[in-house]
Amino acid sequence: MSRPLKQIHLAAHFPGVNNTTVWSDPAAGSQIDFSSFVHLARTAERAKFDFLFLAEGLRLREQHGQIYDLDVVGRPDTFTVLSALAAVTDRLGLAGTINSTFNEPYEVARQFASLDHLSAGRAAWNVVTSWDEFTGENFRRGGFLAQEDRYERARQFLAATWELFDSWRGDEIVADKESGTFLADPSPGRFDHHVSQFDITGRFNVPRSPQGRPVIFQAGDSEEGREFAASAADAIFTRHGTLEAGRAFYADVKGRLARYGRTHDELKILPGVTFVLGDTDAEAREKSELIRRQQVSGQTAIRLLEQLWNRDLSAYDPDGPLPAEDPLVGENTVARGRASVRMHRDPLATAAQWRALAEAKNLSIRELVIEVTGRQSFIGTPAHVAEALNEFVQTDASDGFILVPHLTPGGLDEFADTVVPLLQERGVFRTEYEGDTLRDHLGLGLPRPAGATAATAAAS
Numbered sequence: 001m002s003r004p005l006k007q008i009h010l011a012a013h014f015p016g017v018n019n020t021t022v023w024s025d026p027a028a029g030s031q032i033d034f035s036s037f038v039h040l041a042r043t044a045e046r047a048k049f050d051f052l053f054l055a056e057g058l059r060l061r062e063q064h065g066q067i068y069d070l071d072v073v074g075r076p077d078t079f080t081v082l083s084a085l086a087a088v089t090d091r092l093g094l095a096g097t098i099n100s101t102f103n104e105p106y107e108v109a110r111q112f113a114s115l116d117h118l119s120a121g122r123a124a125w126n127v128v129t130s131w132d133e134f135t136g137e138n139f140r141r142g143g144f145l146a147q148e149d150r151y152e153r154a155r156q157f158l159a160a161t162w163e164l165f166d167s168w169r170g171d172e173i174v175a176d177k178e179s180g181t182f183l184a185d186p187s188p189g190r191f192d193h194h195v196s197q198f199d200i201t202g203r204f205n206v207p208r209s210p211q212g213r214p215v216i217f218q219a220g221d222s223e224e225g226r227e228f229a230a231s232a233a234d235a236i237f238t239r240h241g242t243l244e245a246g247r248a249f250y251a252d253v254k255g256r257l258a259r260y261g262r263t264h265d266e267l268k269i270l271p272g273v274t275f276v277l278g279d280t281d282a283e284a285r286e287k288s289e290l291i292r293r294q295q296v297s298g299q300t301a302i303r304l305l306e307q308l309w310n311r312d313l314s315a316y317d318p319d320g321p322l323p324a325e326d327p328l329v330g331e332n333t334v335a336r337g338r339a340s341v342r343m344h345r346d347p348l349a350t351a352a353q354w355r356a357l358a359e360a361k362n363l364s365i366r367e368l369v370i371e372v373t374g375r376q377s378f379i380g381t382p383a384h385v386a387e388a389l390n391e392f393v394q395t396d397a398s399d400g401f402i403l404v405p406h407l408t409p410g411g412l413d414e415f416a417d418t419v420v421p422l423l424q425e426r427g428v429f430r431t432e433y434e435g436d437t438l439r440d441h442l443g444l445g446l447p448r449p450a451g452a453t454a455a456t457a458a459a460s
Contacts, residue, residue: 155231160193285379
């Protein structure tokens with residue numbers, strides 16, 4: 001007996017200063033004007049998406065002492081943008097990336113609880129860490145946290161915020177018309193949290209919000225990231241390039257849930273993907289090749305290669321072969337504030353893999369960078385893309401997708417108008433919202449008490 005069709009979860013990633021953005025396209029608009037955020041959010045809500053996702057950068061990235069590419073337009077504050085979007089949307093979830101390395105639990109908990117109230121239960125938090133001293137300079141902190149220390153701080157940070165969220169039960173304030181409003185519990189908001197990273201005592205000043213706690217996202221494919229997601233996240237924003245890799249990742253992360261007393265449905269796996277649509281598959285492939293060349297110019301290819309090689313490669317021809325010399329191993333001195341640098345834990349091994357790929361396919365530097373930096377992409381007619389998306393979900397390679405358009409702000413329009421109706425016809429995507437909160441959209445129940453999952457996560 002076949003199982004029922006899984007419902008696909010869809011979300012929109014605001015392109016902004018993301019490396020998928022094609023700012024030079026005539027159809028491209030502002031990456032910072034509020035009207036751009038509104039356009040993408042309203043398109044996503046019109047298409048009945050689960051949520052809008054905002055990334056965040058705490059410092060403008062540099063290379064050779066110059067601000068890197070799209071960062072020159074700046075990076076607006078996540079909470080400010082999401083709070084404003086709460087006023088111009090009704091059902092769309094609002095997910096923001098907020099750092100656990102250079103913030104404090106009380107402040108972040110207060111901001112998310114407020115956003116959840118303002119949006120009537122649509123807030124989500126993508127918990128991330130920062131590794132570099134470069135970013136820390138903005139916060140007057142010397143040095144940086146090692147990989148294991150970053151995730152330990154993140155676990156303790158999350159546990160602390162959960163205690164704060166849960167410090168109001170939700171029934172403390174009782175209205176009495178004769179005597180006035182009084183407190184059923186004389187100590188709402190009281191917290192007393194003492195761990196290695198945080199030593200805080202006080203009273204949380206935001207009553208329990210509609211979702212109890214925001215939906216928790218985690219981004220990253222490392223071993224530490226997978227375990228953190230299995231222990232504490234409601235959804236994981238991942239990246240994998242093939243159906244087979246997606247299935248392997250899905251099975252691995254879902255297989256970790258049981259040790260934390262969680263079921264498969266309590267964690268949604270949502271890879272970030274791109275898409276290119278055309279009237280024919282051939283037309284879509286041609287458009288995709290053009291878009292990738294716009295995204296990775298010759299200059300950009302050299303800069304991206306420098307981040308792995310840790311050398312000045314400006315004298316190299318992007319249409320020529322890879323450098324003969326190996327990457328410099330050690331502290332990166334070329335690209336400051338680029339998280340991708342630390343994604344290559346073994347630069348020499350990665351360089352060897354890239355050389356083998358370039359030799360096998362006879363690729364130039366630019367052609368290689370285009371190939372190795374691309375996200376999972378769905379390319380073809382709307383019918384072809386709808387079929388491919390559905391296959392990923394029905395065969396357990398993902399629970400849905402976070403779509404990253406290449407244009408700001410109208411890059412989602414065609415998908416909403418052509419692919420979404422086809423998914424709805426298949427019966428795998430909603431035609432109307434069935435609930436009001438983001439937890440409703442994702443099929444998540446109310447959060448467990450802070451002492452259950454959060455404590456387990458902090459101790460893992």
